[in-house]
Amino acid sequence: MSRSLKKGPYIDYRLMKKVSERKPEDKGIIKTWSRSATIAPEMVGFTFGVHNGKDFISVFVSDDMVGHKLGEFSPTRKFVRHGGKIQKEMETAAKQKEIEAVKSAKASK
DSSP: OOOOOTTOOOOOOOHHHHHHHHHHSSEEEEEEEOOTTTTOGGGOOOOOEOSSSEEEEEEEEEETTSSSSSGGOSSSSSSHHHHSSHHHHHHHHHHHHHHHHHHHHHHHH
């Protein structure tokens, strides 16, 4: 559910203070823990280090991101892969086919 229009978007005032002190041309990351802050048009062109619970993920803000939350671009969970024993066998078979194709291509040259 979105925030009430009467209240307006949630923008962290400390984060906006950091943005107003810098210029978009400045190289550097603005670190923040405020994942729930809405991206304002003044933030476009800056790189933010958004904390995901373990470390900071670099997020470069573009025009398309205005209105979204900073946390949407910094995933908190790391996807490794699906599968298990069967998936591993399929991956090794595919890798073996790839190696054989490269060997046959070298032999034909």
